[in-house]
Amino acid sequence: MTPYNLQNVVSIGGGTGLSCLLKGLKHRIAEHPVIVPPGIKPWIARLTAVVTVTDDGGSSGRLRDELRVLPPGDIRNCMVALGADESLLAQLFQYRFAGSGQLQGHSFGNLFLTALTSVTGDFLEAIRVSSDVLAIKGRIYPATLSDVRLQAVLEDGGALFGESLISKSRSRIASLSLIPPDCRPVPAVLEAIRQADLITVGPGSLFTSLLPNLLVPGVARALRKSPALKIFICNLMSQPGETIGFTATEHIEAIYRQTGGQLFDWMILNDQPISPTVLARYWKQGSAPVITDHERLATLGLEISEEPLLARGRVVRHDPNLLAEAVYRAYCRWKSPGANAEEEVQPEHERS
16 A cells, blocks of 8 residues: 555544544545644545434533434534634634523534524534534534434343433443434435445444444444444543443444444554553542453454553543554555555654
């Protein structure tokens, strides 16, 4: 493979995980209006984000219940992630109203998307117009336009309805489903997957950000049929209420159980130690680093990349640029597995 060939990339997820990845990938899009940091060269021709729409809490949940619109929060975060980092408009979209009135807790971006949906009569058109306002280069689609909710069956025999309750569960989740189960995927999502050279899933909450996309009828099947490289980006920490005690392998196995079999070719994991001081705060919340169980992972037939991926700071997060570089190197290794292509797989910040 020639370095920097332009590729079509599809990233699937939701929450802060997907927006973090998009922040790194946006600088790799050819002719992107955002200023590209020194040393980074574009390799993405087209970037498509596929976003979950099952949120029923906070501002999104209130708008959903009161106005019967799709939850705009994750869509808004992805738009801001793909926009200019210091854009005043991006800051405006993330602005959250304070006070004690009916606007309390709502973000301006959520209200803007909701109003624009009402004006245009079309949620997809509202996303397109909002994307133009923020001057983003990538495309953003909800996985479905149906009013879908999550339902979980727990290992202790209980059942929970709604993303907010599921994310707070203290019992392991045995299975997850969409209500209604016969919702339809957005056709542009399936088309983007068909045209993709590279597809990423994650990082993000396993049961409330990642699986809801893959459970939309037709999405997992399209992934399975796609000749693209399919990468799963594993979370850094387990999530109280969803993945307590989950290893890296258990994340993959949960997806395979729900979607009918193998989906991924590659897995990206962090191997950078986390500060004990930071870890202590997470342990108090019932969260711990996701363990890389190498022997069990080997049975899944995946290629594995383990790299330092942590962002600096007191919160455990992926560094967007390190994550984008890891995705690119995985693609290079997959495309040219037998080549001695040091120039292709070295970190982008070290290239001339």
